[in-house]
Amino acid sequence: MAEKLYMIALSPTMTEGTLTRWKVAEGQAFKAGSVLCEVETDKASMDYEAPKDGALLKILLAEGGRAAVGDVIGIIGKAGESPDSLLAQLTAGAGESSPGTAGPATAAALPAGPGSEGGVPPASGTSTSGGAGRIPAAPGSGSSLPPSAPAAEPSGPAPSSPLARVLAAELGVDIRSIRGTGPGGRVVKRDVEAAAAGRASPAPAGPRPGAAPSAIPGLRVPAADQTVRREPVAGKRAVIARRLSESFFSAPHYYLKRTVDAERLLALREDLADAEGRKPSINALLAKLSAAALARHPAVNAGWTEDGNGNAAVEYRSRADVGLAVALPDGLITPVVRDCGSKGILDIDREMSDLIAKAKGPGLAPQEYTGATFTITNLGGFGVEEFTAIINPPGSAILAVGAARAEPVAMPDGTVSVRRRMSLTLGCDHRVIDGAVGAAFLQDLARMLEEPGRALG
Numbered sequence: 501m502a503e504k505l506y507m508i509a510l511s512p513t514m515t516e517g518t519l520t521r522w523k524v525a526e527g528q529a530f531k532a533g534s535v536l537c538e539v540e541t542d543k544a545s546m547d548y549e550a551p552k553d554g555a556l557l558k559i560l561l562a563e564g565g566r567a568a569v570g571d572v573i574g575i576i577g578k579a580g581e582s583p584d585s586l587l588a589q590l591t592a593g594a595g596e597s598s599p600g601t602a603g604p605a606t607a608a609a610l611p612a613g614p615g616s617e618g619g620v621p622p623a624s625g626t627s628t629s630g631g632a633g634r635i636p637a638a639p640g641s642g643s644s645l646p647p648s649a650p651a652a653e654p655s656g657p658a659p660s661s662p663l664a665r666v667l668a669a670e671l672g673v674d675i676r677s678i679r680g681t682g683p684g685g686r687v688v689k690r691d692v693e694a695a696a697a698g699r700a701s702p703a704p705a706g707p708r709p710g711a712a713p714s715a716i717p718g719l720r721v722p723a724a725d726q727t728v729r730r731e732p733v734a735g736k737r738a739v740i741a742r743r744l745s746e747s748f749f750s751a752p753h754y755y756l757k758r759t760v761d762a763e764r765l766l767a768l769r770e771d772l773a774d775a776e777g778r779k780p781s782i783n784a785l786l787a788k789l790s791a792a793a794l795a796r797h798p799a800v801n802a803g804w805t806e807d808g809n810g811n812a813a814v815e816y817r818s819r820a821d822v823g824l825a826v827a828l829p830d831g832l833i834t835p836v837v838r839d840c841g842s843k844g845i846l847d848i849d850r851e852m853s854d855l856i857a858k859a860k861g862p863g864l865a866p867q868e869y870t871g872a873t874f875t876i877t878n879l880g881g882f883g884v885e886e887f888t889a890i891i892n893p894p895g896s897a898i899l900a901v902g903a904a905r906a907e908p909v910a911m912p913d914g915t916v917s918v919r920r921r922m923s924l925t926l927g928c929d930h931r932v933i934d935g936a937v938g939a940a941f942l943q944d945l946a947r948m949l950e951e952p953g954r955a956l957g
Contacts, residue, residue, distance in 0.1 A: 784849035791820035791840035823872025
């Protein structure tokens with residue numbers, strides 16, 4: 501029997517996802533546990549595994565489309581089974597869909613929750629926006645199923661993806677006249693680009709051939725046409741924007757700056773090199789020493805929480821789970837090394853390297869990038885001398901680290917010496933960390949960085 505395939509919560513904080521790639525084609529059979537599609541969640545790309553043996557009868561969410569948890573993204577069933585009866589049921593509820601639902605689809609919304617028709621429900625306890633069980637529909641798609649290919653005459657809105665509609669508006673292409681090549685005849689990005697490429701662009705005006713601009717009195721050479729490329733904010737980038745905005749505007753930030761002598765820290769890094777000359781990263785040393793400082797200042801290893809009813813509390817954590825901000829092409833992610841206080845520098849370095857490699861490759865599991873109690877962000881490798889950073893919840897402090905630079909320094913004996921120095925900027929949530937508490941923590945951390953042996957005392 502044909503069943504609805506729902507968008508499920510693939511991470512603890514996921515409320516919607518972007519379907520980046522279908523791994524199974526329409527009509528293709530699959531086994532339980534095989535990957536049906538790739539979904540970009542709030543922090544990483546995740547594999548959506550098949551819940552049972554079957555076949556993908558119909559794709560309802562095209563690649564690049566977004567859907568909330570609980571939305572129907574496809575129809576599954578036995579190989580060779582027809583999805584038409586279930587599609588008819590989905591179409592019957594189209595009139596009750598809410599307008600503006602994100603993500604392309606080939607059917608309209610459902611009036612009932614996911615439990616009413618069987619199928620694969622979303623993860624238990626996960627809320628949905630706009631009602632569970634609806635299929636994301638493009639605005640203006642109406643209540644009936646679109647034809648397999650849109651009509652050549654521009655008689656009405658063509659079924660199309662949100663990106664295709666935005667791109668068509670920018671390029672001045674009538675999307676109603678485009679024949680779609682996406683699922684169900686949907687117009688997708690490549691169709692718009694092909695339509696735009698088929699039109700001749702007028703040549704810009706300019707001086708006559710062979711004439712130098714300087715030889716023509718009063719000639720003003722026209723500037724090149726401005727071109728703008730627009731990419732809708734979705735998936736990981738959208739979640740980063742929302743969370744950082746929430747952090748910056750809900751947590752009263754303040755910043756403390758201190759410059760430290762990094763000579764002994766850098767010498768320790770050299771001493772820890774292995775037989776092949778591989779040295780631990782500066783970030784591994786920073787994580788270890790930060791954990792030692794947090795153990796002495798537990799008020800910094802804390803977080804602000806609210807229960808939704810106006811009741812707030814401060815949670816004090818018993819161990820230092822240190823996150824490291826890592827830049828990716830499509831956003832920022834913070835792999836977390838758990839319990840840095842109980843691990844050696846080399847162990848932290850190996851674990852941190854593995855997490856960074858996973859973040860840049862197949863992606864991190866949710867438990868590998870959530871729950872940092874303290875965060876480090878280091879832009880020294882880019883030559884940045886100092887900067888401020890936005891706190892990464894659920895932590896209440898973030899350490900921004902600048903480049904180590906050689907500077908002339910007045911020594912206690914009155915001489916001048918060239919020393920490598922590094923800027924630290926500690927960002928704190930004033931709801932949790934008072935100014936004096938943050939200053940005392942930064943003072944202890946600075947002393948440990950200047951004399952790493954202090955962390956052992």
